Amino acid sequence: MLIGQQVFFELADFYRTINLGNLFAQPNTFVQTLPPSLQQLFLSFNVDLHSWVSQLTGQAFNSLSGLLSGLGWLFGSLICGGFSTFFLLRDGDKIKKLLKDILPLSAANEKYLVDKLTLAVNGVVKGQFLVC
Numbered sequence: 001m002l003i004g005q006q007v008f009f010e011l012a013d014f015y016r017t018i019n020l021g022n023l024f025a026q027p028n029t030f031v032q033t034l035p036p037s038l039q040q041l042f043l044s045f046n047v048d049l050h051s052w053v054s055q056l057t058g059q060a061f062n063s064l065s066g067l068l069s070g071l072g073w074l075f076g077s078l079i080c081g082g083f084s085t086f087f088l089l090r091d092g093d094k095i096k097k098l099l100k101d102i103l104p105l106s107a108a109n110e111k112y113l114v115d116k117l118t119l120a121v122n123g124v125v126k127g128q129f130l131v132c
Contacts, residue, residue, distance in 0.1 A: 008064050011057045 032039070088095070100110050 004064050004067060008057075008060050011053075011060050015053045015057045 096114065100114070103110060103113075105113065
């Protein structure tokens with residue numbers, strides 16, 4: 001993330017430099033300092049540098065913002081998952097008892113429902129670990 005941020009700042013600074021026209025004091029002076037083969041290449045290279053740099057910095061900004069958004073979702077999900085796991089492991093029996101008291105089922109049906117849910121959840125969790 002830090003490397004991406006630094007690359008983005010460098011691209012933005014490069015864009016500002018080109019946009020202000022401060023990249024070279026005189027473009028012809030820069031071309032004359034190049035070797036003859038590169039002078040021909042530079043003169044034949046007819047690209048609108050301003051639009052290319054603005055497109056590049058726009059894409060870098062979009063990529064960086066998408067990355068930061070994804071990291072935010074990841075950390076938020078990890079925090080919510082961690083808290084949920086902690087409290088379900090700590091208070092799981094209390095929650096199960098509360099649900100049994102709330103459900104309008106007979107004791108046999110409640111036991112059957114809880115046993116089936118326990119088997120299903122254990123199967124899903126163990127299956128995910130096996131797949132990983």
